[in-house]
Amino acid sequence: MISPPAKYPRNAVDKSLRIPKAILEQNAGKPCTVAESASFLGVGAAGPYQVEVSSGIKYGFLERPNPGQIAVTDRAKRILRPQDPQDRLEGMREAVLSAPVISEVYGHYRGENLPDSQFFHNTLIDTFGVPADKVQEFQDIFIDSLNAAELLAEADGKTRVIDVSTGSSDGGSSPTLKKLEKSVKVDANDSCFVMMPFAPPLGDYYAKIYKPAIEKAGLRPVRADAEIFGTGKIIDQIWTGINSAKVLVAELTSRNPNVFYELGLAHALEKPVVLVSSNEADIPFDLKHIRVIYYDVNDPFWGNKLMDKVAENILSAINHPEEAVLRKRE
Incomplete structure (x- = not known):
């Protein structure tokens, strides 16, 4: 069976600059036909060259101003003829x-x-x-x-x-989250249980980041503290919260023993868990095959970025639990 044409560029980004560079250097950057551009490089215009043209278009290095023509874009010019150290x-x-x-x-x-x-x-x-x-x-x-x-x-x-986004500061959904929202079904009563230390500064992230992230994903946030559960044995409340949750979030920064105990319960129940940490050293070896969100509090946008990413990974964990579940060995 023949695969359909690839949607992605079939050349790496740096290799897709070859044609724009040739047009700039040998045609003064003016639009030309594909055949003319191939002649600048001394190659044929069929087969692999057409793939290279397609890749250049998909990266935004080439455009088609008129039928049968290609032209170099401003993006390609910024890279090939930078006027600022950051342009490339x-x-x-x-x-x-x-x-x-x-x-x-x-x-x-x-x-x-x-x-x-x-x-x-x-x-x-x-x-x-x-x-x-x-x-x-x-x-x-x-x-x-x-x-x-x-x-x-x-x-x-x-x-x-590396996450170079700035996050959705306006409370809107990221493109990734919008796509996930279309494919993941969440019911009004579905909850997300958060396992994290209560003491600041980590404890403060619940109200500032995790609660709004969970709500953005369409679930009801739950955390095992007295404010939410009221009186009763805390371990019973934790068990109820974990057992009834559709998905969970675990803040693993600082290796809090209570958090890891709760995480063990969640894994025993084969619940999907979104793991989060600001320090890779806090992630035990046995968990490193599961997806982990890493954040850097020195990044000025870290809060918005983490909020977006947690919301996305919650829906992704529901849609593809194999990425977030510690499976029992057969």
Whole structure:
């Protein structure tokens, strides 16, 4: 069976600048036909060259001003002929974050470590519709493009996807959340139980970040403190909250023992849990194969970014619980 045409650019972002560069250097940046652009490079205009043209268009480096013509965009000019030290990097990031499928996968994993190869492979097929026979090609293009745009960082053998968004400060939904809202069914009584320390500063994040994030995802936020549960044995209240929750959030920063106890209960029940931490060292080895949101309180936009990301991952965990559930070994 032949796969349908790829929606994503089939060349990495830096390689897709070859044609715009040739048009700038050999045609003074004026529009030309595809065949003319190929002649500037001394190659044929069929097959792979058409794929390269398509990639340039998908990254926003080329446009079609008239039928049969291609032209260099302002984005490509900013990268190839920068007038400011940040022009190239900003242009590359704009290209990656606007490219079909690549931008969606970036949005899914921003602020997280990329998962192990098999989990990444499955997610690309099941969540993003990348054909199975194109997964390796897409992975290579994705990694190369994000590296070129300085959107990846290596640490302790893991690859972190850098979040360069500013978050939805107006309370609106991010593009990723809007897409998830269309595919995830949430009932009015569905709750999200939050496992976190109560003492400040972490305890303050409940009202400022986690509660509004959960509400943005359409669920009812619940936290195991006296204000919410009232009197009674706290462990019974925690068990009830965890057992009845559709999804949970665990703030793992500082390795609070109570939080890890509650997390153990949630995992025993095979509940999907959104893990969050400001410090990767606080994530035990046994949990590192599950998606974890990392945040940096030194980032001026960290609160809005974390709120958006938690809301997205809550719906993603409902839609794809295998990404957020610690499965029992057979």
